[in-house]
Amino acid sequence: MTDPSPSTKKRILDAAGEIFGKMGFKDATIRRIAMAAEVNIAAINYHFRDKEGLYGEVLEEVFRTGFTRFPATMDLPADAEPRERLRAFIRAMFYRLQSGEGWGGIAGKGKLIARELLDPSPAFEAVLDRYIKPHKDLLTAIIVDIMQFNPGPEKVLPCAISVIGQCIYYAFASAVIGKISAGDAPTEANLDRLADFVWLFSLGGIEAIKQTNFPAKDSP
Amino acid sequence: MTDPSPSTKKRILDAAGEIFGKMGFKDATIRRIAMAAEVNIAAINYHFRDKEGLYGEVLEEVFRTGFTRFPATMDLPADAEPRERLRAFIRAMFYRLQSGEGWGGIAGKGKLIARELLDPSPAFEAVLDRYIKPHKDLLTAIIVDIMQFNPGPEKVLPCAISVIGQCIYYAFASAVIGKISAGDAPTEANLDRLADFVWLFSLGGIEAIKQTNFPAKDSP
DNA sequence: AACAGAATAAAACAATTGTTTGAATTGAGC
DNA sequence: GCTCAATTCAAACAATTGTTTTATTCTGTT
Structure with missing residues (x-):
């Protein structure tokens, strides 16, 4: 739960940092992030609850x-x-x-x-x-x-x-x-x-x- | 065409300036702007072509x-x-x-x-x-x-x-x-x-x- | 009074959004 | 080999978006 496979969650975080940075919270769609991270859309909600949760973790990591x-x-x-x-x-x-x-x-x-x-x-x-x-x-x-x-x-x-x-x-x-x-x-x-x-x-x-x-x- | 009734177009510009400022281009919806300006939604497209046109005029006026x-x-x-x-x-x-x-x-x-x-x-x-x-x-x-x-x-x-x-x-x-x-x-x-x-x-x-x-x- | 064009209104449109569902797949632990 | 939970997936959902359509009202001119 806290330490998932090193690939999926980390890939989402990286892609999200890039895309949130470039386009801002609103313009960055989870579909775009999912595509860049090469994961399914639902994986984002699964690992980060929702878009805001993902953003929060990205911010902290950055x-x-x-x-x-x-x-x-x-x-x-x-x-x-x-x-x-x-x-x-x-x-x-x-x-x-x-x-x-x-x-x-x-x-x-x-x-x-x-x-x-x-x-x-x-x-x-x-x-x-x-x-x-x-x-x-x-x-x-x-x-x-x-x-x-x-x-x-x-x-x-x-x-x-x-x-x-x-x-x-x-x-x-x-x-x-x-x-x-x-x-x-x-x-x-x-x-x-x-x-x-x-x-x-x-x-x-x-x-x-x-x-x-x-x-x-x-x-x- | 260029000098419409002093009320509607001006009211849209004022409300749009306020709302674009507070929320940014994306978060500011034309419905919200229309409501604040007390005009019909379609009036915005009628007077300013589209949302971008409205934003451009707001920016210049500001x-x-x-x-x-x-x-x-x-x-x-x-x-x-x-x-x-x-x-x-x-x-x-x-x-x-x-x-x-x-x-x-x-x-x-x-x-x-x-x-x-x-x-x-x-x-x-x-x-x-x-x-x-x-x-x-x-x-x-x-x-x-x-x-x-x-x-x-x-x-x-x-x-x-x-x-x-x-x-x-x-x-x-x-x-x-x-x-x-x-x-x-x-x-x-x-x-x-x-x-x-x-x-x-x-x-x-x-x-x-x-x-x-x-x-x-x-x-x- | 009658007309024409500008302006306003209500409703519908197609597209995109974040999120959820429910089934399929994986992968340890016994 | 089986089980069960964690993970992934495709599809659908409901809500919201900007824009367009069509009809109606207003306004000034003849």
């Missing part, structure tokens, strides 16, 4: 493999130079989101993650607690280390959001980015360049926030 | 009204201090995306824009040329002014992407942001604060990029 393959520390020791830890964090995000070994960007399962951010499914709640919240805590700790003191959440959290926002936006809008600025759409070849840009930009942004009194009532 | 109500210059003169022009640009993005007078954020038509960025519909191409590309050109011009010289597109364009990325991310992921950092989800009340944060952060980022040699092969 996050698990992504964060396992590209951990946010990039195997950097926890006491490394904080700016390098930020660099590793950003690089991990880019590789996790965009690379073929990761979620494959907008052409693959990256789209599935983007869609969950846009409007979360019921299954997303679990993923949020297990992966995203610890991920956020790590980033805020890095930012505090870079600032060399803790300026309070009203500065640190928006910084974290800005860092993550840049990374996600590349994954999210790469179709439009490609049409507007062809060289800056994320590809396997320029992930390092893009990640380093976001890193440098963010270091400047964090430094600026550190030195300003924010929120401020008056405009400079 | 962008037109959004950019008209909140122009990226915020009525600032073109020769104003470049940093203030950046502030106006970012503020316009936040208000356009998030405010009730604009696209109403993730609860309203903002979701529709986000979905188009994620995977563009055929109707998006026109919107891209008419609204988004000029918008990008304006931002890059502001960035060049801030840097006081033109460091070339390999620096300016990623800066523009980082600025826009932060703004869009707040619109895009506000559901998740709210769950992770409650005070930083965009609401009508804190748009100014968030916009100013992104502004300060971006000024720091732009300054940092200006002073670095990028792209660089070596890591600092």
Whole structure:
């Protein structure tokens, strides 16, 4: 029941990840998934109860493999130079989101993650607690280390959001980015360049926030 | 034919904008739209040919009204201090995306824009040329002014992407942001604060990029 | 008043959806 | 070799979808 034949259930999960990613929950039909996985339609309901059950397991597996393959520390020791830890964090995000070994960007399962951010499914709640919240805590700790003191959440959290926002936006809008600025759409070849840009930009942004009194009532 | 009764067609457009925004193209059924607009189902096909035709007109109207109500210059003169022009640009993005007078954020038509960025519909191409590309050109011009010289597109364009990325991310992921950092989800009340944060952060980022040699092969 | 074309309405259409049914097949364990 | 549960399969189900059809009402012009 919990450990079925290694073939059918796993094949369904793989095909479903691909197709849910490309087309979204609604457009991905179980007939299409079944055809891609080369299984009978009823096998999906048999193994996963219903379409939502299948989606939930796909989501969990996608996050698990992504964060396992590209951990946010990039195997950097926890006491490394904080700016390098930020660099590793950003690089991990880019590789996790965009690379073929990761979620494959907008052409693959990256789209599935983007869609969950846009409007979360019921299954997303679990993923949020297990992966995203610890991920956020790590980033805020890095930012505090870079600032060399803790300026309070009203500065640190928006910084974290800005860092993550840049990374996600590349994954999210790469179709439009490609049409507007062809060289800056994320590809396997320029992930390092893009990640380093976001890193440098963010270091400047964090430094600026550190030195300003924010929120401020008056405009400079 | 082109200028029908001011009631029916307009009512369909309004209801469709609302419902397409909330539920996406696929989940928004014409029956639901017809019911919300209080018109007969067939009226939609009569006035807009088919569902795709309706969606195309909705998209065009949403962008037109959004950019008209909140122009990226915020009525600032073109020769104003470049940093203030950046502030106006970012503020316009936040208000356009998030405010009730604009696209109403993730609860309203903002979701529709986000979905188009994620995977563009055929109707998006026109919107891209008419609204988004000029918008990008304006931002890059502001960035060049801030840097006081033109460091070339390999620096300016990623800066523009980082600025826009932060703004869009707040619109895009506000559901998740709210769950992770409650005070930083965009609401009508804190748009100014968030916009100013992104502004300060971006000024720091732009300054940092200006002073670095990028792209660089070596890591600092 | 009479007509023509635009606009609205109710009903039906064909296609596709997720799910279920019930029979056939497989594969260990005794 | 038999049994029984787990699995797979083909077929059918009910519900929902976008669209079309046909008839009716409205509106402005002669």
